[in-house]
Amino acid sequence: xxxxxxxxxxxxxxxxxxxxxxxxxxxxxxxxxxxxxxxxxxxxxxxxxxxxxxxxxxxxxxxxxxxxxxxxxxxxxxxxxxxxxxxxxxxxxxxxxxxxxxxxxxxxxxxxxxxxxxxxxxxxxxxxxxxxxxxxxxxxxxxxxxxxxxxxxxxxxxxxxxxxxxxxxxxxxxxxxxxxxxxxxxxxxxxxxxxxxxxxxxxxxxxxxxxxxxxxxxxxxxxxxxxxxxxxxxxxx
Amino acid sequence: xxxxxxxxxxxxxxxxxxxxxxxxxxxxxxxxxxxxxxxxxxxxxxxxxxxxxxxxxxxxxxxxxxxxxxxxxxxxxxxxxxxxxxxxxxxxxxxxxxxxxxxxxxxxxxxxxxxxxxxxxxxxxxxxxxxxxxxxxxxxxxxxxxxxxxxxxxxxxxxxxxxxxxxxxxxxxxxxxxxxxxxxxxxxxxxxxxxxxxxxxxxxxxxxxxxxxxxxxxxxxxxxxxxxxxxxxxxxx
DNA sequence: CAGCACCTGGAACGATCGTTTGAAACGCGC
DNA sequence: GCGCGTTTCAAACGATCGTTCCAGGTGCTG
Numbered sequence: 001x002x003x004x005x006x007x008x009x010x011x012x013x014x015x016x017x018x019x020x021x022x023x024x025x026x027x028x029x030x031x032x033x034x035x036x037x038x039x040x041x042x043x044x045x046x047x048x049x050x051x052x053x054x055x056x057x058x059x060x061x062x063x064x065x066x067x068x069x070x071x072x073x074x075x076x077x078x079x080x081x082x083x084x085x086x087x088x089x090x091x092x093x094x095x096x097x098x099x100x101x102x103x104x105x106x107x108x109x110x111x112x113x114x115x116x117x118x119x120x121x122x123x124x125x126x127x128x129x130x131x132x133x134x135x136x137x138x139x140x141x142x143x144x145x146x147x148x149x150x151x152x153x154x155x156x157x158x159x160x161x162x163x164x165x166x167x168x169x170x171x172x173x174x175x176x177x178x179x180x181x182x183x184x185x186x187x188x189x190x191x192x193x194x195x196x197x198x199x200x201x202x203x204x205x206x207x208x209x210x211x212x213x214x215x216x217x218x219x220x221x222x223x224x225x226x227x228x229x230x231x232x233x234x235x236x237x
Numbered sequence: 238x239x240x241x242x243x244x245x246x247x248x249x250x251x252x253x254x255x256x257x258x259x260x261x262x263x264x265x266x267x268x269x270x271x272x273x274x275x276x277x278x279x280x281x282x283x284x285x286x287x288x289x290x291x292x293x294x295x296x297x298x299x300x301x302x303x304x305x306x307x308x309x310x311x312x313x314x315x316x317x318x319x320x321x322x323x324x325x326x327x328x329x330x331x332x333x334x335x336x337x338x339x340x341x342x343x344x345x346x347x348x349x350x351x352x353x354x355x356x357x358x359x360x361x362x363x364x365x366x367x368x369x370x371x372x373x374x375x376x377x378x379x380x381x382x383x384x385x386x387x388x389x390x391x392x393x394x395x396x397x398x399x400x401x402x403x404x405x406x407x408x409x410x411x412x413x414x415x416x417x418x419x420x421x422x423x424x425x426x427x428x429x430x431x432x433x434x435x436x437x438x439x440x441x442x443x444x445x446x447x448x449x450x451x452x453x454x455x456x457x458x459x460x461x462x463x464x465x466x467x468x469x470x471x472x473x474x
Numbered sequence: 475c476a477g478c479a480c481c482t483g484g485a486a487c488g489a490t491c492g493t494t495t496g497a498a499a500c501g502c503g504c
Numbered sequence: 505g506c507g508c509g510t511t512t513c514a515a516a517c518g519a520t521c522g523t524t525c526c527a528g529g530t531g532c533t534g
Contacts, residue, residue, distance in 0.1 A: 033270035171432040172447040179420020180413035195408040217458025224450035
């Protein structure tokens with residue numbers, strides 16, 4: 001952690017970064033449990049013991065990988081929210097939430113970006129679902145703040161007359177947005193296969209626009225409760 | 238060792254079922270890689286070797302666990318779709334897709350249902366994201382049929398005048414629905430914590446209604462085209 | 475009874491896991 | 505040069521992994 005080689009243009013990436021990059025890729029591709037430290041260090045071109053030296057173990061490495069990405073993304077989210085404080089706009093809020101993770105595809109912080117949108121994305125989606133017990137608190141802490149902030153922004157919007165979402169409904173729907181995002185980040189490839197190539201998982205722009213439109217539409221949908229929405233069919237229950 | 242003569246009456250759960258139940262719970266709670274066969278067989282009260290005898294190995298057990306649940310769910314989906322063939326209705330289609338997995342919470346096939354909605358749900362969400370390489374083809378086969386069927390139903394709706402979703406957009410949005418569902422199934426608990434208990438993950442009814450409303454709203458959202466309100470440059474596809 | 479197919483039991487296999495160790499190699503002030 | 509903290513390396517640690525083996529139990533058929 002002593003930042004000493006900051007001055008000279010580091011021609012050789014330090015071991016720490018090599019490990020973080022390899023871990024980010026492999027954890028994202030295979031998951032945390034399924035990735036062994038030997039495979040990881042081999043991919044990083046470092047020694048096996050380096051993981052324990054720099055990060056104290058596999059769990060520490062995992063936390064470091066997440067922290068390196070999540071922190072800037074959430075900071076960017078807060079920045080965007082603060083900037084548009086005067087103009088509510090549901091879509092703007094949704095974009096402030098979705099675009100940073102979708103677009104911060106590793107090209108942001110000077111980190112090499114081998115595949116345009118795949119790396120961080122996969123890791124992100126992975127972790128949000130795999131959730132090993134040891135970092136339950138960690139992710140809760142990382143995402144709790146931003147989630148509450150968005151809940152507050154969403155609540156301010158929802159108080160408009162005519163939109164009758166209660167607090168629980170708002171939470172549910174934010175959760176759905178997170179799920180759509182995570183699943184998209186993680187397994188867009190399978191969609192490409194399913195759609196016979198009509199969906200290009202590397203087209204981050206289209207993906208973003210579709211997801212934003214979908215999320216806004218879903219968040220905007222009227223409250224459901226058990227009142228039949230329209231005079232339409234829907235003869236269930 | 239004290240093996241009471243159990244067979245004969247066909248009332249006692251055979252080893253196969255014990256293993257499937259335990260695997261369903263543990264794979265769902267911890268993931269596939271993170272669950273060891275020793276932990277699993279201990280929880281099931283069976284011998285370690287039984288896994289390899291009945292299922293040929295850990296992978297075979299995993300496939301069997303999935304197949305036992307997915308097949309009836311997809312059958313139910315097809316049944317519902319066939320039944321409402323004359324009446325389109327986006328919401329009805331969405332319900333035909335979402336309700337079987339949400340409600341078939343293990344109470345369907347005579348399987349014990351300890352926790353009302355948690356068990357199968359978690360497994361379902363897990364697998365749809367963890368996706369070990371060895372069952373890539375398996376899940377693609379299991380979900381491919383139903384996905385294409387829903388895509389077809391959705392496409393028939395989308396041809397109505399005024400709704401300009403192209404094929405790629407429709408695929409994307411179906412993918413988002415799957416993501417919202419999977420994430421909800423898998424980690425509704427964390428939502429309960431985030432929302433300070435305002436969302437009850439065991440309230441399958443409310444969850445279903447919220448998810449249906451959200452999905453319908455998202456699917457119904459207008460095509461996004463290009464040029465979001467915020468000028469962000471970035472050419473689209 | 476014997477014969478046999480089916481299932482279960484405990485014990486062990488080889489492989490691989492995450493982690494630790496101790497010494498060698500480096501960087502840098504003196 | 506020497507001393508010292510930092511980093512890397514090869515090798516090994518004990519634990520645990522999925523799997524295999526085989527004797528023993530069970531229920532059916534004759």
